[in-house]
Amino acid sequence: MKILITGGTGFIGRKLTERLLKAGSLLIDGVRAEPIEQIVLLDPYPGAGVVQDARVRLLTGSLTDADIIGEAVRGVDLVWHFAAVVSSEAEADFDLGMQVNLHGLLMLLEALRREPGRPRLVYTSGFAVFGRPMPELITDDVIPTPQSSYGMQKAVGELLVADYSRRGFIDGRAVRLPTISVRPGKPNKAASTFVSSIIREPLVGQSAVCPVKPETPVYILSPRRALEALERAMVLPDETVGPIRIIPLPGITLSVGDMVAALERRAGAKVAACIRWKYDPEIQRIVESWPSAVRADRAIALGFRGDTDFDSIIEAHIEDELNGVVPNV
Amino acid sequence: MKILITGGTGFIGRKLTERLLKAGSLLIDGVRAEPIEQIVLLDPYPGAGVVQDARVRLLTGSLTDADIIGEAVRGVDLVWHFAAVVSSEAEADFDLGMQVNLHGLLMLLEALRREPGRPRLVYTSGFAVFGRPMPELITDDVIPTPQSSYGMQKAVGELLVADYSRRGFIDGRAVRLPTISVRPGKPNKAASTFVSSIIREPLVGQSAVCPVKPETPVYILSPRRALEALERAMVLPDETVGPIRIIPLPGITLSVGDMVAALERRAGAKVAACIRWKYDPEIQRIVESWPSAVRADRAIALGFRGDTDFDSIIEAHIEDELNGVVPNV
Numbered sequence: 001m002k003i004l005i006t007g008g009t010g011f012i013g014r015k016l017t018e019r020l021l022k023a024g025s026l027l028i029d030g031v032r033a034e035p036i037e038q039i040v041l042l043d044p045y046p047g048a049g050v051v052q053d054a055r056v057r058l059l060t061g062s063l064t065d066a067d068i069i070g071e072a073v074r075g076v077d078l079v080w081h082f083a084a085v086v087s088s089e090a091e092a093d094f095d096l097g098m099q100v101n102l103h104g105l106l107m108l109l110e111a112l113r114r115e116p117g118r119p120r121l122v123y124t125s126g127f128a129v130f131g132r133p134m135p136e137l138i139t140d141d142v143i144p145t146p147q148s149s150y151g152m153q154k155a156v157g158e159l160l161v162a163d164y165s166r167r168g169f170i171d172g173r174a175v176r177l178p179t180i181s182v183r184p185g186k187p188n189k190a191a192s193t194f195v196s197s198i199i200r201e202p203l204v205g206q207s208a209v210c211p212v213k214p215e216t217p218v219y220i221l222s223p224r225r226a227l228e229a230l231e232r233a234m235v236l237p238d239e240t241v242g243p244i245r246i247i248p249l250p251g252i253t254l255s256v257g258d259m260v261a262a263l264e265r266r267a268g269a270k271v272a273a274c275i276r277w278k279y280d281p282e283i284q285r286i287v288e289s290w291p292s293a294v295r296a297d298r299a300i301a302l303g304f305r306g307d308t309d310f311d312s313i314i315e316a317h318i319e320d321e322l323n324g325v326v327p328n329v
Numbered sequence: 330m331k332i333l334i335t336g337g338t339g340f341i342g343r344k345l346t347e348r349l350l351k352a353g354s355l356l357i358d359g360v361r362a363e364p365i366e367q368i369v370l371l372d373p374y375p376g377a378g379v380v381q382d383a384r385v386r387l388l389t390g391s392l393t394d395a396d397i398i399g400e401a402v403r404g405v406d407l408v409w410h411f412a413a414v415v416s417s418e419a420e421a422d423f424d425l426g427m428q429v430n431l432h433g434l435l436m437l438l439e440a441l442r443r444e445p446g447r448p449r450l451v452y453t454s455g456f457a458v459f460g461r462p463m464p465e466l467i468t469d470d471v472i473p474t475p476q477s478s479y480g481m482q483k484a485v486g487e488l489l490v491a492d493y494s495r496r497g498f499i500d501g502r503a504v505r506l507p508t509i510s511v512r513p514g515k516p517n518k519a520a521s522t523f524v525s526s527i528i529r530e531p532l533v534g535q536s537a538v539c540p541v542k543p544e545t546p547v548y549i550l551s552p553r554r555a556l557e558a559l560e561r562a563m564v565l566p567d568e569t570v571g572p573i574r575i576i577p578l579p580g581i582t583l584s585v586g587d588m589v590a591a592l593e594r595r596a597g598a599k600v601a602a603c604i605r606w607k608y609d610p611e612i613q614r615i616v617e618s619w620p621s622a623v624r625a626d627r628a629i630a631l632g633f634r635g636d637t638d639f640d641s642i643i644e645a646h647i648e649d650e651l652n653g654v655v656p657n658v
Contacts, residue, residue, distance in 0.1 A: 094496065132572070143470055143473070145491075146492065159481050159484050163475065243474075243476065
């Protein structure tokens with residue numbers, strides 16, 4: 001079995017690679033599949049995150065390069081497509097966002113269409129497909145009204161993945177991910193990057209900027225639950241997914257202030273004081289344009305699950321990223 | 330004022346051109362705009378439909394040709410974008426549909442973005458953006474779940490037009506048109522072509538094939554109301570349209586059997602007998618996948634109106650296309 005992970009050296013790609021290598025094979029459609037022979041990581045940034053394993057092959061290149069995409073998909077069975085220009089960057093540089101998030105996806109879909117055996121694709125979308133005006137509660141049936149170019153590109157991607165699947169070119173599944181927190185690594189250009197950095201940095205004694213008001217609600221999913229969901233989205237039988245290929249994932253809603261309170265409960269006031277509240281009206285506007293109250297009935301019926309509370313998310317982050325120890329407590 | 334109509338030699342382009350030339354200018358945002366100096370008709374088929382007028386310029390070419398698109402948009406103020414690969418054709422030839430309905434639209438949007446003055450665009454989408462599973466009643470808030478490549482391409486187009494507008498590259502408005510009936514001219518490759526031909530052909534004593542069952546419901550709009558709507562979509566002020574750029578239009582719902590009954594009422598049993606009922610399960614499947622019960626609250630609030638009954642639609646067709654006379658009655 002050959003696997004491709006685009007954006008494979010990013011944090012979620014790295015964690016998924018480790019998980020897959022450890023498992024050795026997947027239970028697909030309820031049946032134990034052939035062992036994983038190769039995992040191709042396609043990423044423009046080789047990064048420090050490449051897992052050292054004979055089964056891993058790094059392809060350094062961009063989704064704007066048809067040749068490298070063609071090479072990446074050759075003989076592939078399963079594809080996780082994470083590579084994207086993130087929200088703030090796609091808003092600041094429209095052409096770059098279109099090139100990667102739309103035209104890059106189209107090139108990938110066309111390359112997969114030419115492969116035999118209808119490769120299976122998990123496409124990662126997000127709740128940025130929604131924007132105001134929208135209902136207060138987002139259910140599976142709410143119409144996407146993106147108010148960012150990133151959100152538009154993700155909504156378009158969902159439609160493309162669904163139609164390529166309907167036609168039998170691929171077997172695609174589009175998951176809408178909540179904001180992932182606590183994301184390890186460095187801040188990126190996503191408007192949501194603070195949702196992780198205000199926890200991650202203080203826990204190692206570094207300062208972090210919170211650009212939004214404490215009462216701002218966010219809809220989040222932990223890395224552990226995100227990885228489970230990304231695997232589940234891949235292994236569900238085609239018939240179970242059905243004609244609607246979009247699966248909005250369950251998360252939990254809480255305010256930024258609640259997150260900080262949980263941090264203080266776990267690590268003390270000194271740690272929580274590492275957060276500098278530096279209001280940025282543009283980030284506030286973008287984050288407020290995303291939905292916070294979500295009911296993901298369809299995903300729950302399909303066996304996906306969110307987190308129970310933010311205290312457990314912090315604890316899991318300390319276990320997974322800090323070997324169970326908060327350095328400066 | 331310079332106007333571009335893509336698909337300009339098709340029936341709706343021809344009728345709109347005549348209407349615009351007759352008016353001489355438009356009442357835009359409630360203000361009388363400058364006189365219409367030029368109407369460019371961009372169409373791959375020169376056709377017989379080109380209006381003879383010094384203000385009309387025909388550009389024969391396709392939406393897949395960036396040079397001709399660039400020429401077509403130079404200095405343009407208003408664009409009606411009708412050119413498209415229709416439903417059955419886009420389903421039979423996926424690549425052609427993608428090339429024209431998606432990549433052609435992208436080229437047009439990029440060309441308009443480079444023009445000064447934020448050109449105004451009316452983009453024609455349709456209710457084919459919906460497909461089963463969907464609710465029985467389609468309101469403005471129902472999520473598009475296209476089950477055809479044409480429907481997917483139109484849904485993607487709506488999202489693109491909305492984001493190009495939000496960014497200020499264009500001032501776009503996407504209207505979802507009901508099936509137009511009675512469409513003059515010849516049958517085309519749209520799955521819905523029978524919705525016009527079963528009325529149009531019998532009225533001139535020719536036979537027409539009806540490929541669906543009489544109880545099949547259709548959601549239709551007459552050419553007269555369609556032209557009014559296409560003009561209204563262009564002249565509404567930007568602020569009135571607001572952040573949601575998609576306007577699903579009001580039509581009327583009736584069964585194919587009801588349409589034939591109205592034909593018989595107006596033109597007699599002999600005319601209605603020109604219809605040959607030749608069931609085609611594939612056409613039945615496609616037509617049934619479209620919504621039939623629609624409530625277009627937003628458009629009605631914006632002053633758009635549908636037809637009152639099908640008898641008036643037949644009468645208008647006879648007036649507009651047959652000089653008020655049914656030849657063989």
